[in-house]
Amino acid sequence: MQINENKGFPTEIPIIVEDELFLYPFMITPLFLSDEENLKALELAIQGETPILVVPTKPQQDGARDFDGIYDAGVIGTIMRRVPLPDGRVKVLFQGIDKGKILKQSGINPLRGIVDMLHVKRPSxxxxxxxxxxxxxxxxxxxxxxxxxxxxxxxxxxxxxxxxxxxxxxxxxxxxxxxxxxxxxxxxxxxxxxxxxxxxxxxxxxxxxxxxxxxxxxxx
Structure with missing residues (x-):
């Protein structure tokens, strides 16, 4: 999947929720998706050729697929590859681009949000x-x-x-x-x-x- 990595931010993009891994932008990481909400977010990103935001669940919130159970920042990235597995899960290869923060919740099932990149203040x-x-x-x-x-x-x-x-x-x-x-x-x-x-x-x-x-x- 090829997208324009310079797509203007803030913008609305789908959100995938990750229970186990804490991702960073430098990573190229396999993700294993099985629940309906994440799979719908994946399809939305692929069909729209948009980036996707991968966010972690909060502690003790594994399995949560709502805004209350997730952190409001994660990694903006692209789906490089998608492979259906025999057990019904989908394995995707996710390439991080930058850190992103949810500015506004814009949809559920799948989760969608108005997302902007995190802007770092640098010292000298x-x-x-x-x-x-x-x-x-x-x-x-x-x-x-x-x-x-x-x-x-x-x-x-x-x-x-x-x-x-x-x-x-x-x-x-x-x-x-x-x-x-x-x-x-x-x-x-x-x-x-x-x-x-x-x-x-x-x-x-x-x-x-x-x-x-x-x-x-x-x-x-």
Missing amino acids: QVKTDALIVVLREKVRELSQFSHFFPPDLLKTIEESAEAIRVCDLVSSALRLKKQIAYSFFVEENLEQRLLKLIDYVIEEIEANKLQKEIKNKVHS
Whole structure:
């Protein structure tokens, strides 16, 4: 499915609800759709050749397919491939483009909304670069105590020149609880997002150090 990725926003697009995965724009991800609402949203996007917004359900709301049970931001993207499965589900390959936020609810069954891209407020390049240096340093330190960051991912984080992508890569690797992941995801002030992420990584370092000390004492 080919669409114009520069389609003007805000605009009305269909919404797919994802119960398990928390997506980021850099991802190309298989999604498995089985419920009527998501399948209708898929068909609407394909027939209209429009982007689609994939949003996560709120905690304890798995299976919810209404606006009360979902977060109001997610990933705008396109459907690259669709494959019907023997068990009745449909497997789609979803390519993220950007972060999007529901400005207005415009329809149900399937869910539709007036969606705009999230607009990030960036600090000066000097400040951004300094914060990224600290974040990378803390990520390298955490990688010595945990399995969150395999070598290939560390290399990608080190080489990426885009601060938002670095934040998304780190957040995705940390396997954050959904509500924490969402709070980082929707933070439109890049400086604040970097500071919060650095603080979280430092907390993880301290927690992993403590766990290692306890294990060493137990086995000594």
